[in-house]
Amino acid sequence: xxxxxxxxxxxxxxxxxxxxxxxxxxxxxxxxxxxxxxxxxxxxxxxxxxxxxxxxxxxxxxxxxxxxxxxxxxxxxxxxxxxxxxxxxxxxxxxxxxxxxxxxxxxxxxxxxxxxxxxxxxxxxxxxxxxxxxxxxxxxxxxxxxxxxxxxxxxxxxxxxxxxxxxxxxxxxxxxxxxxxxxxxxxxxxxxxxxxxxxxxxxxxxxxxxxxxxxxxxxxxxxxxxxxxxxxxxxxxxxxxxxxxxxxxxxxxxxxxxxxxxxxxxxxxxxxxxxxxxxxxxxxxxxxxxxxxxxxxxxxxxxxxxxxxxxxxxxxxxxxxxxxxxxxxxxxxxxxxxxxxxxxxxxxxxxxxxxxxxxxxxxxxxxxxxxxxxxxxxxxxxxxxxxxxxxxxxxxxxxxxxxxxxxx
Numbered sequence: 441x442x443x444x445x446x447x448x449x450x451x452x453x454x455x456x457x458x459x460x461x462x463x464x465x466x467x468x469x470x471x472x473x474x475x476x477x478x479x480x481x482x483x484x485x486x487x488x489x490x491x492x493x494x495x496x497x498x499x500x501x502x503x504x505x506x507x508x509x510x511x512x513x514x515x516x517x518x519x520x521x522x523x524x525x526x527x528x529x530x531x532x533x534x535x536x537x538x539x540x541x542x543x544x545x546x547x548x549x550x551x552x553x554x555x556x557x558x559x560x561x562x563x564x565x566x567x568x569x570x571x572x573x574x575x576x577x578x579x580x581x582x583x584x585x586x587x588x589x590x591x592x593x594x595x596x597x598x599x600x601x602x603x604x605x606x607x608x609x610x611x612x613x614x615x616x617x618x619x620x621x622x623x624x625x626x627x628x629x630x631x632x633x634x635x636x637x638x639x640x641x642x643x644x645x646x647x648x649x650x651x652x653x654x655x656x657x658x659x660x661x662x663x664x665x666x667x668x669x670x671x672x673x674x675x676x677x678x679x680x681x682x683x684x685x686x687x688x689x690x691x692x693x694x695x696x697x698x699x700x701x702x703x704x705x706x707x708x709x710x711x712x713x714x715x716x717x718x719x720x721x722x723x724x725x726x727x728x729x730x731x732x733x734x735x736x737x738x739x740x741x742x743x744x745x746x747x748x749x750x751x752x753x754x755x756x757x758x759x760x761x762x763x764x765x766x767x768x769x770x771x772x773x774x775x776x777x778x779x780x781x782x783x784x785x786x787x788x789x790x791x792x793x794x795x796x797x798x799x800x801x802x803x804x805x806x807x808x809x810x811x812x813x814x815x816x817x818x819x820x821x822x823x824x825x826x827x828x829x830x831x832x833x834x835x836x837x838x839x840x841x842x843x844x845x846x847x848x
Contacts, residue, residue: 792818
């Protein structure tokens with residue numbers, strides 16, 4: 441029993457119950473219930489390890505009420521890894537109780553199979569064009585509306601190899617970039633090629649973060665192994681991502697795969713594209729003036745897991761014709777958190793409402809963000825809260841400054 445949680449015994453016991461996590465947890469600020477905050481969850485896990493609690497549906501509910509934003513970890517004086525403890529608890533539930541049917545289908549059939557995912561999104565696009573989604577029950581319709589308009593072609597359908605160069609990088613294209621925001625991938629290729637790089641982009645599998653976060657460690661490790669093998673033979677110094685969530689997962693492969701040497705080599709090469717552009721490739725915007733007021737949202741994984749904070753802002757401040765405005769609580773979670781907004785719609789919207797008020801106060805007409813899941817949430821929030829803003833990746837804005845760029 442509880443072997444997946446036992447390895448975090450020391451972390452559980454380090455919790456002093458000081459309550460600092462109460463002041464930074466977006467869920468607790470809305471729910472005001474001890475079971476929704478880090479110290480409450482850690483206390484429940486302690487009781488589980490002591491044999492005073494069982495793996496009940498109610499305990500699973502409390503473990504599910506976590507964004508994984510790591511604000512509690514960042515501010516914890518005892519450095520309790522609550523995010524990993526919660527994921528271990530979820531994994532324990534999956535090991536002993538199995539995955540619910542919807543999760544099983546999504547994680548082990550949909551996200552595990554790129555061709556099937558592409559077919560599903562194509563079908564959804566057709567259903568929207570035929571107005572069939574209007575026939576959905578309201579609860580499903582609300583969830584479907586969070587997805588933005590889908591592109592006519594995926595990234596892979598538009599992909600063209602970049603020019604050969606002695607300087608080579610690999611590019612990990614995530615599921616949402618491919619299926620929902622291909623313009624980000626195209627802008628990334630454009631910017632890197634302009635900087636003199638050849639970009640090698642193999643068709644990768646899902647990064648595995650949705651599986652890991654849901655407790656499906658078996659599938660997360662399987663996907664990690666496939667991606668490591670796919671990139672292993674490439675002669676590149678860096679593997680770039682445009683998504684903080686993907687990037688944080690890819691850096692964790694060495695842990696997921698028990699310090700496998702190939703996984704370590706892979707994880708050590710992972711870089712966020714904004715960080716790479718600023719610190720390695722050299723930030724050289726084009727001459728075209730954008731005429732925008734831009735603010736930035738720190739996606740939780742990019743900020744707290746990958747440690748990329750200054751570089752996206754450096755890009756935005758360097759763009760011609762851009763006035764940069766820092767938002768209050770720019771690093772506070774938007775409430776998207778992968779599929780959290782689908783599973784806990786009302787709570788997610790409350791967290792999002794606070795984020796949109798802070799963005800509105802900046803007077804910005806553009807939000808820059810380095811995570812497609814956050815982008816989706818913020819775009820929906822802008823529409824829902826009548827905040828007239830574009831939501832774009834920093835690299836998209838950078839690409840727009842080049843003369844003749846078609847990435848606007």
